Amino acid sequence: MGVGILTLIKQNLEDPKNWVVRLPSLFDQEKVIPEKTFKQLQEMKIPYFFNDYVDRWDILYGLFDLGVTDVYVCNELGFELDKVAAAAHKRHIGIRVFPNIAQSAWYKTSDLKKFFIRPEDIEDYEPFVDTFEIFVNEDVPTNVDQTLYKIYAKDQKWFGKLNEIISNFDNELDGRFTHPLWVSNRISCGKRCLKGGHCRMCDTIANLGDTLKKVGVTVEKPDPVELPTEEELDNLVDKYYKGKQEPFKWPSK
DSSP states (O other): HHHHHHHHHHHTTTSSSSOEEEEEOTTTTTTTOHHHHHHHHTTTTTEEEEEOEEHHHHHHHHHTTOOOOOEEOOOGGOOOHHHHHHHHHHTOEEEOOOTBBOOOOSOOOOOOGOOOOOGHHHHHHHTSSSSOOOOOOSSSSTTHHHHIIIIIIIIIIOOOOOGGSTTTOOOOOOOBOGGGGHHHHHHHOOOOOTTOOOOOOHHHHHHHHHHHHHHHHOOOOOOOOOOOHHHHHHHHHHHHHHHHHSSSOHHHH
């Protein structure tokens, strides 16, 4: 699809304005995109981003400079999403991730040290991630993507082994026995464990899970507390003060 056709779509009065163009990877030798194309897209205010999975700060800022609307974040940068999101959102750029793939730049990285997101932790990542994309191989049954979507987007929990829903994850970590503290550091730890730091939270939580499994104790995140509406709050306040104004009565003998 050429820039001309995209321009016509952009100028159409019925354009819903909720779309963005995903261009091929910048490093795809067979589909090299001329730099003038970027400038044309920018001039016509056509939103675009690249099919590149970013795990380095240099490439991240390089894409920022090319005027993208979104960036895919993966591998090590998944452990610095607080910083990545701060840099991107400052420029009104969205963060995209694949939560159901265990990711690492090195093929022998320990599964617990790979970047992935449990369904239970989606809410914790929402301040830093704008789009969660479910990744499904083309050779799997068509209903798998719908099932994974339901698990991540609606249920936001999985009572079973994570390797059943997360690709490239061979660990026996079980959601039923994984303490909610699992996510507490992973959003911003920067993989301190591999940089001489003392953090061993992932291993500690996994070992705790093994113990909980042996004794048959399951854990899950508490349901969020729903705050009262303004009307409900006003009624509670009125009821409180009316109760305070009632005259005191001695208990009957």
